[in-house]
Structure formats: structure tokens, C-alpha cells
Amino acid sequence: MARIGVFVCHCGTNIAGTVDCPGVAAAARKMPGVVFASDYKYMCSEPGQKLIQDTIAAEKLDRVVVASCSPRMHEPTVRRTVAAAGVNPYRMEMANLREHCSWVHQDKPVATAKAIELVGMMVAKVSRDEALRAGRAELTKRLLVIGGGIAGIQAALDVANAGYQVTLLERTPTIGGKMAMLDKTFPTLDCSACILTPLMVDVAQHPNITLMTSAEVEEVHGFVGNFEVAIRQKARYVDHSICNGCGTCWGKCPVKDVTSEFDQGMGKRTAIYLPFPQAIPNKPVIDAPHCRSIAYREAQLKQAAEQGLSPEEAGKLKPVGPDGKKLVPCGICEKLCATKAIRFDDTDRVVKERFGAVIVASGYDLFMLDGSHDEALAPQARKPYYGEYGYGRYPDVITALQLERLMNASGPTKGEVVRPSDGKHPKTIAFIACVGSRDEKVGRPYCSKICCMYTAKQAIMLKEHDPSVQTYVFYMDLRAAGRYYDEFTRRAQETFGAQYLRGRVSRVYPQNGHYVVQGYDTLLGRAIEVEADLVVLANGVTSARGSVDLMQTLGISYDGYGFINEAHVKLRPVETNTAGIYLAGCAAGPKDIPDTVAQASAAAVKVAGLFARPFIETEPTISEVNQARCVACHLCEEICPFGAVTFVEVKGGRQVAQINPAVCKGCGLCTAGCRGRAILLHGFADQQVLAQVESLFARPVPLRAARSEPEPLLSK
């Protein structure tokens, strides 16, 4: 006979405020198999856990029901508690009196009655729980970091320094991320390059780090300790294993008018290029759509395909362009390359690698006024925002990151701040804060956190570049919460003379070579105008391009803005909802550099903690096939979302289903779908579930449907 103990938690007033907890315990004492029931203020606390353990010993309990909160947070805790006292952790059930009862009801007698029913159901289930034991799976001690910005760099270095192998994946040709584009960083005004580039070099030289640039995650299978990841290495057209980065190729490339992504459109680059002088790897790639040689080769291949020739024969063809003119291959870089590293016939390759853990550090993008970040919408449905600012219409209305490139000594103007329209030095500069932040109208109600600070930084830097400038900042609220942050924004105003105007801008328009910025000063209570030479928009933070696709590939949960959801906002801020996948930086919402680096190191510790274990413990609540009953209909194989079902031959040459315990997640789809009732989901057997239903309706449910007592398939 089972000996069940019931422990009712008050959760402070969370449960006790709406549920009569001692009453629930008293009712539980009368339930079948219950030999002890009690209530306590915080069951998850040290005294609460001790109460459970002491009672297990004193009352010789072999099963426990804890009536408290959702199992999502505390089930592992309580399982450990009962296991330490000798009860099988899978003979512990939690009745959810908080989320399912007290938080959603107001009437105490009704809520108490419901709580008693919830406890009754769990008592019924626990009395039929089998003793289960966790399984073991191997652990691949190798980390994949997705994203080579400061978050990914820091996480990769920390884990590599702990002695584990790390692959750092970056989709652009260089690591460094947004931080590499910055000139200075707040609040100390360190030069961004001076603090970042040494870390980039460390990554390149670290014996434990494999760097993959121009590469993206294509597929992810498996589970914690055993992720199988398909990585697409995009064609670079340059063999980095022999290229020595001498620079001859990009110096001589005749295609010189490609818009530079790294310079945010403020500068030009060649078709074969290094994104910036300190790029890592410090070797070029070819931008295929702009390369004449690649265009020539593609035209040859297309023509060959049309004429039914083999790709080898294509080399002899003399293709013409869409305009009817003969195409001319360029080939200059190939001719000049001393190491013969140019590969015009390079193609994408997909490699499969095994990892034990993943850190997602995929970063952010800026809110774009042309609406191009609205990836959930079809391209033709995307609409421009903030037409009143004239971004895209007026050349001297630029984004803060564009200004950052202009201020950067290695930027397109070598650090000269000049107007894009006429190359003149602007003397009056107006900033507009909260462009794409805290604005429901553009679908971005959240604060981007960094804009107040980088605007103050830029106001200071502009004054340092040219003491004769005057800056104006139109802001909504000044949010400078952080160490030395408020002092910093104050310095921008008091020492560097930035004029802060509290209000929104309604219109920007050109007049006599300047831009009139019309706004409203809510402190003065009157409309104001500033005549500026340059207008800088403090664009907010959005999730990085392609984030949602990446999250779906990884199978992790994300919010409506494409940012990753943390496993617990406060207590598990660097973990995702999927075991073994961690996060760092702006992939989970706007963050500044200090917060990003802190998260990266935190995620690294989580990974190091995981890798320090000898193996992975797997949940025993998974499905198992009764092979005697399996008729090999293959339905389970079709419906399993994890590919856990395979077929094996048993005695007599019969095919039967088999479930790989390392891959099964215990979702129960196969169990529900099996026509022959041949699959059991441990921990959720029919008798257990039906016992709960019986308890609720206080009458027996015919057990003939139960898998343990199956009827013949072709019963009359």
C-alpha cells in the first residue's frame, strides 16, 4: 500500500490569500493512500524542504504530492529534495495551486474546493507512479557560438580559456559586429577599436577557437550535449588557407563604387574587399554580385546549360550581357595574386558538426526608417516610418551609426565630420532621440536603452572634433541609468554645451542650405525651431535581420519583436527555454556593451558548468514501444517531430518500432497516435492519467482503454 504525504504551500499570500491551505491539507488527509498532510508558508524554502524530508523519514513515505506552484520553476528543486530523503523523484507530483487556481480566482471557498480537487487528482496519479531512473547520454564538450560581435567574442574566449573547444560562427566576412563600427564608447570614451581589436586577434590566434566567417546555421538537430548542426560556409571566392592578406587585390580591383555595408553607406568599397582594415580574418572576400569575373563565369555557365554543354566546356563560351554587349571578364585580382588564392568557381559548402552547447549571440540591427526591418511583412507591405524627418529624402539627415562612421579615424572620411551633401563641416547639429523606440505607432513600444547614452557621447565627441559646433538634442526622457551614466549625460550638457530640448520633432525641411528642425519644447510649452546643418537620428534597436528564422532553426522561443525569451527573466537570464542553448547580448533585447559582456561571460560559465559534467542525465519520462504489440504501421515515425523513431527487425523477421531514448523528448505524440496502443509514455501511463480523471469526476472510468490491459485489436 502506498504511503503518500501531501504538502500544501501558502506561497506567502500568493496561494493562502485565496485558498484555505490548512483546509486543503485537512481534506487531503482523508484521501486514499494519504498518511500525512500539512501546510507551510514557503515549501520551497530551506525549512519547507526540511519539513518534507523529515516527514518522509518519520512517516516512511514512499510518494509525495507538493501542492504549490507550476512545476516549471520548482519541479527540479522538489525532485532533488525527495530524492535526497530516499523517495524516487518520479514518485513526486506537483499540484498547481497558484497559476491554475489562486491567481485566477477571487472567491475563497470556490478556489479552496478547486484546490482540493487538484490535490485529489495528483494523489490519484502519484499512487500509480512507477519508480523511474534518469538515463545517461554522452556529452560533446564543444561549443558553438553564433554571432561574432562583442557578445560572441567574449563568450568564445571565456569558454576557450576554460579549456574547451569553441567554434565561432559569423555570417559577415569579419567578426567585430556593431562595436567595430563605433568610434568611442560611453561613458569612458575609450576608443572602441583599441578595446575590441585585441580581443578579435585573440579569437583568431586562440588554439581552442575555430573561426568560421561568412557562415550561417542551416539546420540543428539533437539535444543538450549532442547537437548536430549543419553550417553553410558561403562562397568567399578567396582561399583563406593560402591568402596572406597582402592587399594587392583590393587595391587594384576596378569595381570601386560598391556601397560599403561597414561604413553604413557613407563610403565605397571594391568588389574584392576587406570590410575594414582591422578585420578578422584579415583576408578579403569577393562580393559576387559586383564582381565582373564572377558575372562572366555565371553567364558562361548559364549559356552552357541552355546549349546543353557541360560546365567544363563553358569556359570556351563568349557570353553577352542582358544589354546585348559582349561581357568582358576582369580577372585582375587573379592575375596579381602572388599566392594564387582567387577562386572564381568557389561555391557554398555545407558542413555538419557536433556540439554539446550553443550560445546565441546574434546581435541586433538598427530600426530602419524605410521599414526594411519589418521581416514579418511581405516586402511590398513594408512601409516607411517617420516621413516627417526626411530620412532618405535629405542627404544630411543621417543615422547615429552613420555619424559614428564619419567620426571614426578609419572611416570613409578619416574622422572628418562632414555633410554628405556638400562635404562641408556642420556647425549646428540636431539630434532626434527615440527614433523607433518607445513608440507604439511604429510597433516598437520598448526602450532601446543605448540611444540616450550614445547621443550624449556623440554630442561630446562632435564638440571635441570641432569646438565651434553647437549641438541640440530633442529627447523624450533622459534615461541614463548605469554606473557613471548620469554624470556623463550631465557632462555633455554642462561641459560640452549640448542643448537638451525636451520634446518631439514634427518636421525637418531644408531651407537656405540648412535644415529647419521644428519641434515642441514641453518644458517651455511652446513650439521651437532649430536651424541645423546636420540632423542625426538616434535609431533604436531591433532584432537582427533573419533572427526569427534563426530562432526557429534552433527551436528556441522568441518574443513578438524577434528577441529571444530568457528561460526566466530574473533567475535564468542567459538560458533559453531549450536545454543546452544559451544567449548573450542584444539577441535577447537592447543592451549596452557592459551588459552584453557580462551576459557573455555568464553564458560562458553556464557552458563551462555543463561541460564539467562527465555525461548528460536524460529524462526518463519518454516513450517506449511494446514490441509485441507493434504492427509496424510507421505512423509514429511520421508524427515524431524529433526523428526519434527507427525500425528494427525482431525474431521472426518482423519489423517493429524502436524509440531512441536519447532523442525522445517525451512529447507523447506517438503514444496518442499509436493505433495498436503499443507505445507507453513513462510517467503518463493511461492508468495514471485516467486515475486523475476518475478522481475529478468521483467515479470510475473504464480501464479497458488502458494500455496495460489492451483489448484484442480485432475484437468483435
Next chain:
Amino acid sequence: MTAYAYYPGCSLHGTGIEYAKSTNAVCRVLGIELKELEDWNCCGASSAHTVNPWLGHGLVARNLKLAAATGLKDVVLPCTACYARFKETTHALGDPAVAARIEEVAGGNVPRDLAIEPLLKIVVEPARMEHLQASVVRPLKGLKVAPYYGCLLTRPPDVTHFDDPEDPQTLDQLMRVLGAEVVAWPGKTACCGSNLALTRTDIALDLSHQLLAWAEAAGADAIVTACPMCHSNLDTRQGQMRRSGRGDHQMAVYYFTELMGVALGLGLSELGIPKHLTDAVAPLTRVPAEARS
């Protein structure tokens, strides 16, 4: 012919008679049949809804009932002020509690299935734009226009759902189809002063003067609008601006329907263009009268 229930509003029977004439003429050419509501009443613009919101809604509700009686589902309004009033009420009908009160005021069910459309939106429907493009016989070559949307056509955006509220493009595109040159100017959606012309004429004069100055600075020959209120402030008050020392303007202000009519080869008198207080005939004399082959 496509038929629409047509609500002209008071302006088109009075100060904006040239808007009415040009609307009728252009719609005839484009195959748009306008069925004027029988016994329509004031939309309540400017005064009624500011004094009593239920009176404002009630006036519109009565017109909606008349529109429903025509059996047509689309109601077209040339005047943007009327359009704004109608849209405010149809929007308000989305809230059951507010709708109940409106129906109490209006004395019975108020139809909810009518599409309230500004005339501008009707004429730029893709099929009609194609028709229009093919029908232009006198392209407005060399005429530089500043498209002026005013405030009521696109705002509030959650109510009107018409074009981009900050940088609308509908009039711009229409003018380009007519062959006119569209100038970039900051006044597109700025306020003309509206009915402050009656109570605080100084403010309306300041705002309208600013609009004319912007259009001049942008090199425009004319302003084109869809609103009788804006038209009134911009066209009829240039003398007052001169006399009060605000500025010396000589800027023609057209309804978009007038310029459509010109491009379609209709006579200026038929369109009411000679009725403007600021000469609107002269700028058109520079547009070649050539017929397109």
C-alpha cells in the same frame, strides 16, 4: 459607369463651387456616377462636434442612413472636413457603448457597412489611373505644383487609414500622371489654420502665409489641394496677408479635380477656374495646349 453615393457637403454648394463643377466634370469623363444623397444635412464639421460630440455624431448618422437608402455601399466625399467627420463617426460605431448612444441620438439603427471614401482615393484606384493616363490630352508640362494634403485627409491615421500621415504620396502620384512637376516642400501636411480664420484670423493668416512662403521657396507655380477649407484660407486671404504686411503672394491654389479637368482637355469655365480670387488662369496659359497624338 460605377455609381457612388455622393455627399457634397456645404462647401461644394457654396464657397467651393469650382470644386463641385470640376468634380462633376471629371467624374463624367472617368465614368464615375455620383448619386447625391436626397435631403442631406450638414456634417457638423468645425462647430457641432466641438460643442457636443453626440450632435456631431448624430448629424453624420442621419447622413449615413440617407446613404444606405440609396442602396449603394460606397459613399464618396470630396470635402476632407466632411470626410473626417464621417470617418470619426464610423470609427466610433466600432465601440458598442458609443454606438448605442449614437443610435439613441440618431433614433434607430445606423448602417455600419458603408465604405466612406475621399474622392481623391476613388480617382487614384489603379484601373482608373490607367484610364486617366490614357485620357490626358493636355499634359500639365512645366507646371510646378506643391501637393497640399492638409491635416484631415490622413489624420488621425487610426481613423482615416489613408496614405502615410507624415509623407503622403497620393496627390504627388496623381499630379505626375497629369504631367505636372511635383516640388518637394515641407508643407504637405501642415495646418492652414482652418476655421480659426473666423475666430482668430491672425493665426490662420500666419499659418497660411507660412504655407505659401514654403511653396514659393520650393519653386512651385501653384498649390494643389483636396480641401475646401484649405483652399479658402490659401486662395482668398492672399490680399489680407499683403495688407497686413505678412507677405506679398501671388500663388494659384487649385483643387486636384481642376487640374485633372485641364489635363483632360476640359474648358476652364466648365471647371470653375476663373472663379478663384487669386488668378488661377494665368499659370495655365503657360501650359501648352497641344493635343497628344
